[in-house]
Amino acid sequence: MSAAPAAAATSNIPRYFRNDADLGRRDAHKQLLASLDRLISEYPPHRVPPGGGLYYGPLSVAYLFYALHKIYPDMTLDEFPMSTWSAAYVEQAQTNIKNYAGPSPEKCGVSDDIMSLLALYAVTAKDADTVKELCDFAAVTMDEEASNEWLYGRAGYLYLLRLVRGAFMDDKKVTELIEDTTDEVIDNIMSSSRPWKWHGKAYVGAVHGAIGIITQIVLTDAMWAPKLEAELGALLSYQYESGNFPTSLPPGRDRLVQFCHGAPGVVSSLISIRKYFPSLKDRIDRVVAKSRECIWERGLLTKEPCLCHGISGNALALEGKQFDHFMTYTTGHEIKCMGKDGMLEKSDDPSALWCGEAGRAWAWAVADKGLEKRFLGYNDI
Numbered sequence: 293m294s295a296a297p298a299a300a301a302t303s304n305i306p307r308y309f310r311n312d313a314d315l316g317r318r319d320a321h322k323q324l325l326a327s328l329d330r331l332i333s334e335y336p337p338h339r340v341p342p343g344g345g346l347y348y349g350p351l352s353v354a355y356l357f358y359a360l361h362k363i364y365p366d367m368t369l370d371e372f373p374m375s376t377w378s379a380a381y382v383e384q385a386q387t388n389i390k391n392y393a394g395p396s397p398e399k400c401g402v403s404d405d406i407m408s409l410l411a412l413y414a415v416t417a418k419d420a421d422t423v424k425e426l427c428d429f430a431a432v433t434m435d436e437e438a439s440n441e442w443l444y445g446r447a448g449y450l451y452l453l454r455l456v457r458g459a460f461m462d463d464k465k466v467t468e469l470i471e472d473t474t475d476e477v478i479d480n481i482m483s484s485s486r487p488w489k490w491h492g493k494a495y496v497g498a499v500h501g502a503i504g505i506i507t508q509i510v511l512t513d514a515m516w517a518p519k520l521e522a523e524l525g526a527l528l529s530y531q532y533e534s535g536n537f538p539t540s541l542p543p544g545r546d547r548l549v550q551f552c553h554g555a556p557g558v559v560s561s562l563i564s565i566r567k568y569f570p571s572l573k574d575r576i577d578r579v580v581a582k583s584r585e586c587i588w589e590r591g592l593l594t595k596e597p598c599l600c601h602g603i604s605g606n607a608l609a610l611e612g613k614q615f616d617h618f619m620t621y622t623t624g625h626e627i628k629c630m631g632k633d634g635m636l637e638k639s640d641d642p643s644a645l646w647c648g649e650a651g652r653a654w655a656w657a658v659a660d661k662g663l664e665k666r667f668l669g670y671n672d673i
């Protein structure tokens with residue numbers, strides 16, 4: 293693949309390359325297997341450094357295998373089912389449990405290891421006592437200074453609570469406990485002063501910002517949608533003429549087109565909450581269409597393909613042939629070519645669900661099974 297530089301970035305690698313090749317498509321099942329094979333051979337459980345919750349590290353890889361086991365109950369890798377692989381990566385996280393500080397007001401989202409471990413254990417072992425332990429952490433998130441966003445804050449805690457709620461639908465007592473907890477967390481987010489801020493800045497995007505918070509609230513309890521309609525409407529109005537979204541407010545330079553900052557995260561979020569905002573439907577559709585033009589033009593990033601800030605995530609914000617075409621840039625072969633061309637900024641967490649191979653595998657599974665284009669750990673449930 294020849295990669296023509298298209299825009300200057302701070303490093304000497306351009307931020308993205310021109311999307312001017314003929315449309316392509318790869319065999320998604322074959323690519324999924326190749327990706328999983330690289331994952332377990334290059335990053336076997338004992339070699340994945342601890343930390344990172346569902347975002348990066350061993351638990352993030354375990355969560356991928358947990359999800360794949362549901363989609364491919366009969367699939368094996370080196371003769372072991374996906375559930376066995378999941379358990380092996382969980383074990384690597386547990387071995388290092390003493391190093392985890394546990395949730396704090398500044399770190400109580402999907403990246404917290406203790407909370408993620410409890411959630412994953414609760415659903416796999418179907419253990420009600422563990423659900424209680426997870427719900428007890430609500431106390432930490434009640435702190436006035438607690439973060440609200442998804443990665444380090446209350447919105448991420450809502451995702452974990454939703455995960456366990458799904459496994460205890462038949463248990464009224466446990467469901468009530470979870471719902472009391474989500475009510476409390478949502479009340480706290482809603483009564484926080486606006487704009488919601490993270491590290492002093494009013495972020496817009498899915499990972500640290502307002503669209504991520506709104507999405508987690510509505511997917512947890514759709515009753516809140518009418519109360520969030522005006523805020524979502526205001527957020528839509530910040531779309532740049534280019535179709536992209538600003539990283540934070542007031543809007544600065546139009547630079548990043550990736551899930552964590554910019555249009556891709558906004559598109560994916562809007563698609564999963566659209567049905568709860570009937571009076572914004574037409575506006576949302578226009579915003580999504582315009583965003584996709586921008587992602588199509590500027591979305592072939594030189595960062596190593598991943599969900600959070602790379603081509604796999606940008607692909608999931610597209611549909612049809614555009615999705616298939618972006619996915620062709622996330623194969624082992626293409627990534628090698630990007631490296632040879634000097635067009636690859638390597639990941640710091642190459643195994644991770646959100647920053648590396650595990651996330652690439654997730655996107656291939658979505659392609660293979662024709663699943664709704666969702667992000668595992670964000671809006672898949």
Ligand SMILES: [Zn+2]
Pocket residue numbers: 499550551552553600601
């Ligand atoms: Zn990112």
